[in-house]
Amino acid sequence: MTSKKLSFFNRIPHAITMLFGIIILVALLTYILPAGSYERELIDGRSTVVPNSYKTIESTPVGLLDMFTAIPLGFKAAVEIIFIVLAGAIMFGFMEKSNAVENAVGTLVKKLGLKKKYLIIVIMTFIYGILGVAVGYENNIAMVPIAAVLSLALGGDLMLAAGISVGAMTIGFGLSPINPYTVGTGHKLAELPMFSGALLRSVLCFLALSVMAYYNVRYFKKISTHPDKSLSKGLDISELTLSRPIQEYSLNQKNWLVIIIFMAGLLTILYGVFNLNWYVNELSAVFLMVALLCGLASRMSATTMSETVLKSVALAAPGAFMVGFATSIKVLMEMGNIGDTISYQLSSLLQGLPLYLSAISMSISQSVINFFIPSGSGQALATLPVMLPLGESLGLSRQITILAFQIGDGLSNLINPTLGGLIAMLSMCRVPINRWIRFIFPVLVSVLCLAFLALIIAVAVNYS
Template sequence: MANQAPSPAANPQNKVPLPDTLVIIFFVALAAMLLTYLVPVGSFETQEIHYLADGVEKQRSVVDPSSFRYSLDEAGEHLKQPVALFEGGGGIGFFNFAFEGLTSGSKWGTAIGVIMFMLVIGGAFGIVMETGTIDNGIMRLIDKTQGNERLFIPVLFILFSLGGAVFGMGEEAIAFAIIICPLMIRLGFDGITTVMVTYVATQVGFASSWMNPFSVAIAQGIAGIPVLSGAGVRGLMWAGFTLMGVIFTMRYGARIQANPQSSLCYESDRYFREHHETNKLQSRFNLGDILVLLAILLTVIWVIWGVVANAWFIPEIASQFFAMGIVVGMIAVIFRLNGMTLNRMATSFKQGAGTMLEPALLVGCASGILLLLGGGKPDEPSVLNTLLNSAGSLIGQLPAVASAWFMLLFQSVFNFFVTSGSGQAALTMPLMAPLADIVGVSRQVAVLAFQLGDGFTNVLVPTSASLMATLGVCRVDWGVWLKFIWRFILVLFLVSSLVVVGAHYLGFA
């Protein structure tokens, strides 16, 4: 079935082609530039707050909600800072946005840190894949699970959802997707299924978590309510949303297994099918393969421990996977797996990193959109700060239940610009918490609206570096992904709306 030619109905030539992801990002950037000609800039003052998390006092710099001021020109009028087509001296012009986006951030986050993370783990797993161990291991696994392939979906989805809920798993899903995607396709699923059981599952857990240290804990600390309070209600919420994700993915997976050509990414999955064909003549599985798999397993356990116990982030995780690649390569050289040599190790690393160049470009260009709007710093004049203040003023004039729902809607939209959970909490929660008091919404409900709005739209917005990287690994174009995921996002938003409104009426505090 996998080698059968696509039917005329499934032939992409008979359909209107979807715009490339880079085309979509370009026009979104153009819209952001035009917005700077219409919206004046403003800024907030910041303040340090202290809160308890896990019995430890922590502090964070957040906006002062009463300090917003428009920037004024010499005539005392609201100042606009329109973005020009070009800007010298390291400034942000429209045609600068790609380069500036690619070089923005630090090694601790978007964009340059995420891009380097992708290149390093891409290279490391390039060595792993070149050994042939994963291909042969997958074939053995398939042979032993005949008739039970669909169980992979709920097991993987629940595990990744737990990762998102417990320690904010997100970027880590990229590395797992590299291994899991070939497995899912050979089980009769597709690249979209892989994205669902890895990255989407982490964000379902992230959004509905009872203890996420990067969203729930920080948001509650900023809102001035006990950190990790309401965990019982959120635990039930996590179980419900995770079950929704499992059912949605299993139904989709069953349809793809029945008719692989109905997949929106059937053509892009050809890479994995053809790669399988070139390797399937091998049937070895020896001590070298066992040691390779053991090295991968120990690295994963080590990384999870580091993230949970020592708050490792992008630099530390990348370093561990780089070390894993070297160890796996040396094992392959010693046991002559696929005729591995030191030179072939180097070539495999470069080829693996090369597969990450396309998603890396998308990550950088998407990050440039935020720069066009003035960046995400609250104490520097920007269009984004003005939009944030205007949204807060609008919500403060609404009835209580409408305010609760609009908080959810606002957080969902604002996540397009600031996809970092902790960053969005620092920007929005100092505004939403006092607004909740004014309109009669509990601060617990305001935090609930924040975490649901912040988390779920991470599986949709092209400005999410982790999403774009996972899509790139699975060779799924963002336009194709949008065509698939909008139904699931709509269901998530409708259920989230019911949860927020219900929590308000039931007095969740």
């Protein structure tokens, strides 16, 4: 049984192959599925679907040239996310060059002791999860490499680092009771009190993060006993490992100055995100400013700073490429006008299902749609105006429909190759998505079971 499981996961193709296969599939679907669209109206300046307005339109199948043209257009559409990957890498490159990150992690491990390494893994998993809950997703991209240094310092690997940071932040953000993009948009569309029903969502989020923490510790124990079972064999760990024994680490004045600059940058970002509606361009600007200040504080020469920039960009380039490549799938969907058709067909399949099964099926359908519309707020605006009245006709409260949407959208993000933010953060850990899927899939199954149980309870108590 174990060999079959390994055999299955070993067949997961390389990330480039996987995404190109999806591109070909979407191009073929434009010939198979009818083109269609919903009417849309502006609500508070955002384009929202009008329920029961779906109609077929003239087909616009994507030809061979258009399929390949979608790739540069995808890079154009994703330029902001691509650049924040580069900007985050540059900032971390300067912090790493100053030795502040290495000395800080080394000193932390020295103070806490390696005997408490499993507790450190649990605590860091929840810290990154809380960042996902309260701060956002791409906003935390600069925090990911720190988990990589910490994991390697404790004797773990880059996959464990991804589990601590990317896995926890994805679960925290996806199931956050105060997620403004999914829950907030959903409650606004459903005319419900903002972030109402927070207790059930909070319990579900905490339990899901507990599963992630347990799995991280379990994986850590496994690779500590059997290093050959590491999923990170062959991955580049240069510039991320500690260079001397733990007992030799301490923080000097320059290190503290770099850490203070970094923390000031994070506080500035938090203020801008919550008070000034900042998004990735402003975050990229702050990352670059922090990088420059760290270079000056460390008294780097102009040549050293220039070389650090180019070296950091080189390390981040594969991940930045993957973000643009993944976004070309969204461009193809728009070219073929089949996004609304997929939403309409999936919502039609829910008609006539038993009450409990309809809630779970609604969540599964949102997971499928998420691979084609990998934006929480975009998916909410495209599908919830259709799903909310459908849910009510099936006997589901609006709160249950939004919970089903949040679960389907949020948890499928753990393995969504078309989600630019996931690809970007995995690249900061230098982990390819095909290996990541092999690592995170058992977590996804476990957390989905928890989430579906929460949906069943919600239906049973008429959660509203």
